[in-house]
Amino acid sequence: MTIFTDTMANSSLSLPIMEPRDADCVIEARGVNVYYGDFRAVKDITIKIQRRKITAIIGPSGCGKSTLLRTFNRMNDLIPGSCVEGEVFFEGCNIYDRDVDPVEVRRRIGMVFQKPNPFPKSIYENVAWGARINGFRGDMDALVEQSLRQAALWDEVKDHLRASALTLSGGQQQRLCIARAIAIQPEVILMDEPASALDPIATLKIEDLMRELVRDYTIIIVTHNMQEAARVSDYTAFLMMDKDRAGMLVEYGPTDQVFTTPRDKRTEDYITGRFG
Amino acid sequence: MGESVIQGFLLFSGAISILTTLGIVFVLGRESWLFFGSGQVDLREFLTTTVWQPAIDRFGILPLVNATFMTTTIAMLVAIPLGLSVAIYLSEYASARARSLLKPILEVLAGIPTVVYGYFALTFMTPLLRSIFGRDVVQIYNTASAGIVMGILILPLISSMSEDALSAVPRSLREASYALGATKLETAVQVVVPAALSGITAAFIVGISRAIGETMIVAIAAGAGPAFTFNPFKAAETMTGHIVRISGGDLSYDSIDYNSIFAIGLLLFFITLTLNVISRWFVQRFREVYE
Numbered sequence: 281m282t283i284f285t286d287t288m289a290n291s292s293l294s295l296p297i298m299e300p301r302d303a304d305c306v307i308e309a310r311g312v313n314v315y316y317g318d319f320r321a322v323k324d325i326t327i328k329i330q331r332r333k334i335t336a337i338i339g340p341s342g343c344g345k346s347t348l349l350r351t352f353n354r355m356n357d358l359i360p361g362s363c364v365e366g367e368v369f370f371e372g373c374n375i376y377d378r379d380v381d382p383v384e385v386r387r388r389i390g391m392v393f394q395k396p397n398p399f400p401k402s403i404y405e406n407v408a409w410g411a412r413i414n415g416f417r418g419d420m421d422a423l424v425e426q427s428l429r430q431a432a433l434w435d436e437v438k439d440h441l442r443a444s445a446l447t448l449s450g451g452q453q454q455r456l457c458i459a460r461a462i463a464i465q466p467e468v469i470l471m472d473e474p475a476s477a478l479d480p481i482a483t484l485k486i487e488d489l490m491r492e493l494v495r496d497y498t499i500i501i502v503t504h505n506m507q508e509a510a511r512v513s514d515y516t517a518f519l520m521m522d523k524d525r526a527g528m529l530v531e532y533g534p535t536d537q538v539f540t541t542p543r544d545k546r547t548e549d550y551i552t553g554r555f556g
Numbered sequence: 557m558g559e560s561v562i563q564g565f566l567l568f569s570g571a572i573s574i575l576t577t578l579g580i581v582f583v584l585g586r587e588s589w590l591f592f593g594s595g596q597v598d599l600r601e602f603l604t605t606t607v608w609q610p611a612i613d614r615f616g617i618l619p620l621v622n623a624t625f626m627t628t629t630i631a632m633l634v635a636i637p638l639g640l641s642v643a644i645y646l647s648e649y650a651s652a653r654a655r656s657l658l659k660p661i662l663e664v665l666a667g668i669p670t671v672v673y674g675y676f677a678l679t680f681m682t683p684l685l686r687s688i689f690g691r692d693v694v695q696i697y698n699t700a701s702a703g704i705v706m707g708i709l710i711l712p713l714i715s716s717m718s719e720d721a722l723s724a725v726p727r728s729l730r731e732a733s734y735a736l737g738a739t740k741l742e743t744a745v746q747v748v749v750p751a752a753l754s755g756i757t758a759a760f761i762v763g764i765s766r767a768i769g770e771t772m773i774v775a776i777a778a779g780a781g782p783a784f785t786f787n788p789f790k791a792a793e794t795m796t797g798h799i800v801r802i803s804g805g806d807l808s809y810d811s812i813d814y815n816s817i818f819a820i821g822l823l824l825f826f827i828t829l830t831l832n833v834i835s836r837w838f839v840q841r842f843r844e845v846y847e
Contacts, residue, residue: 358734360652387737397728400751410736413746457732464736 306331306498312366314347321347323526334499336513343519344527345502353389354382390466394473396453398445406445410464431459432489451482471501487512510539518547587818608782610813619784623792627703628767634707639714647722648744666712674776677705697779697791706773714763721755754839761835765828771796795820
């Protein structure tokens with residue numbers, strides 16, 4: 281597979297920077313619409329994601345939270361019939377430009393999914409695989425250890441790295457998926473309800489881990505759990521469906537402000553539990 | 557009342573296939589018993605010598621086994637790479653439109669009578685091989701031609717079973733791979749295929765069983781005389797081909813020649829049975845649990 285391994289070698293995005301860079305802004309979406317066939321799932325969203333912060337996207341079920349998250353690393357490309365309008369700037373360049381390779385985007389913007397989805401390979405191989413296909417040629421053992429330590433999993437698995445990842449518990453599997461994501465050293469980690477399939481203790485571990493990781497990474501998390509958003513995030517974006525069931529951004533700001541003094545009546549209704 | 561009638565009918569249907577199998581084993585066993593009990597042949601000579609000439613009481617089955625092994629190997633050399641490629645294309649790359657076009661074509665390929673394949677081998681593949689490698693190298697009847705065409709026959713079987721196995725791999729694994737910056741090829745070859753390996757291996761083994769049991773193509777194109785040769789361009793007769801030729805002639809019942817074909821049949825039965833057992837074991841042993 282040597283022909284595909286050159287991405288990590290030249291890790292600066294191979295594109296001209298077309299916009300002046302805002303030092304605090306990593307991802308900026310402008311006028312993003314997402315369609316699945318004729319159905320518009322996300323309507324005209326404009327948002328700036330802050331560097332080395334946790335941004336939570338909250339809102340009722342089906343309001344397009346996950347869809348919006350997946351536009352940030354072009355995962356929607358993989359769904360047949362989906363189509364994205366508008367611009368998403370990552371470090372100043374539009375990732376939906378025609379000559380941008382989505383594979384390169386996804387290497388720099390990692391993702392953790394709702395349901396833990398480790399590969400049916402060994403624990404070691406789960407972490408090493410992504411780095412290997414991206415051309416990592418350093419000390420793989422060290423990288424695996426470091427990634428597992430960062431994901432707060434090392435002490436639990438260090439004695440059986442060759443065991444199948446599927447022997448781990450759900451919470452351990454999810455932390456393995458986080459280790460796998462950080463092993464390729466992305467700049468942003470997208471998390472799509474990473475704790476929703478886990479028990480409360482495993483959930484707390486994941487949340488603590490996010491607070492650790494945000495020192496080095498920008499994290500965007502989708503959650504339908506408002507307490508979780510309030511506990512872990514620095515910024516909160518509240519999405520809601522309009523009458524055509526298209527998700528739109530109602531309010532976006534520092535988490536404290538959104539939860540204590542929401543500017544929009546609908547945000548207040550939602551966070552006080554009047555609907556959703 | 558209605559329920560018990562249905563239950564009885566289903567039990568009856570199941571019993572038929574089991575009883576048929578038992579009947580076949582019984583007949584094969586009885587005739588083979590007569591063959592080995594005749595005193596003219598012993599089991600060791602049967603399994604280890606290389607001359608099969610019933611006229612002079614030489615019953616060494618190795619030339620027939622060897623020819624079967626040759627055609628099967630050649631067929632699998634064609635069918636496994638092509639079949640797996642087709643399966644990967646259909647499951648990972650093809651658009652819905654391409655898939656709806658390609659799958660019926662493959663099904664047609666699987667539906668062509670094997671006698672047609674046999675003459676295709678003899679009148680198309682053999683002349684083709686002879687024009688490539690030379691007429692003095694390639695005999696008119698040869699195992700290469702039969703094997704290649706048999707590979708084409710088995711291709712749809714392998715591709716459709718492998719595609720089922722690939723499609724059963726959950727979407728979440730593919731997404732995990734793409735989210736790590738993997739390309740489509742890396743995802744298909746390094747994530748999806750390994751996750752579907754037990755099903756794919758089972759497909760290969762079923763394909764091998766099919767190749768070993770395939771009769772018409774080898775009877776027409778491979779040759780009509782036992783020959784112990786490893787040269788794929790020479791004529792050789794497979795186990796199935798030999799059974800067809802001998803039983804097609806005027807063979808008197810209860811002669812040792814007649815009994816010999818049951819001994820060959822019994823050996824064939826054991827080979828395919830063993831492969832099926834291995835295939836089942838493989839699926840059980842390496843079945844991927846995804847969560």
